[in-house]
Amino acid sequence: MDLETLKYPIGRFVTPQSASAQQRTRLINDIRQLPTLVEIAVQNLDEHQLQTPYRPDGWTIAQVVHHLVDSHMNALTRFKLALTEYNPVIKPYDEAAWAALPDVSNTPVNVSITLLHALHTRWSNLLEALTDEQYERTFVHPESKQTFKLWQTLASYSWHGLHHLTHIVNLKESKGW
Known part of the structure; x- marks a missing residue:
């Protein structure tokens, strides 16, 4: 498999032109189901397997699981900021630096999976309650402007979760786990 496919196993994210209520329901379901799918994907992996990178110079499976929590906590915060402030400027964060912090290396993945379940329940409940008008609310990303x-x-974020889930699943398949 070439490096581009290893990095982007479901393709690079392409922003859709619109999202109908029916499309949003599918995307919300992706968010709601992700923790269970991640839990199933890692449930029988041993520590050596969890510490295996999904690609050369890539994160380990454990880092990917912890990253999903970090990233999606930030996402929920961005949603809440956009819903409670007018076009706020969000706070970016250094994903690679977060992935190297001690809580990532010293915390079992089941802790992050538990957190992912709780986080995605809260997030999905919020997403399901939003009106069409609220989905039009905005925020500004200061790095990309x-x-x-x-x-x-x-x-x-629907894409993001499936993207990283596929990293895990593809590595397991390629290793015969």
Whole structure:
């Protein structure tokens, strides 16, 4: 498998032109189901397997699981900021630096999976309650200087979860685990 496919096993994210209520329901279901799918994907892996990178110079499976929690905690915060402030500027974070922090290396993945379940329950409950108008709310990302609507962000994080889940599943398949 080439490096691009290893990095982006489901392809690079492409922002959709719109998201109907039916499309948003599918995306919300992706968010709601991700913790269970991740839990199933890692449930029988031993410590050596969890410490295996999904690609050369990539994160380990454990780092991917912990990253999903870190990233999606930030995502929920971005949604809440956009819902309670007018076009707020969000706070970016250094994903690689977060993945290298001691809580990632010293915490079992089941702790992050438990947190992922709780986080995604809260997030999905919020997402299901939003109106069409609320999905049009925005925030600004200061690094890209772009403004994002919440429905675009929902699509992005649906993709993000499936993207990292596929990293885990593909590594397991390639290793015969």
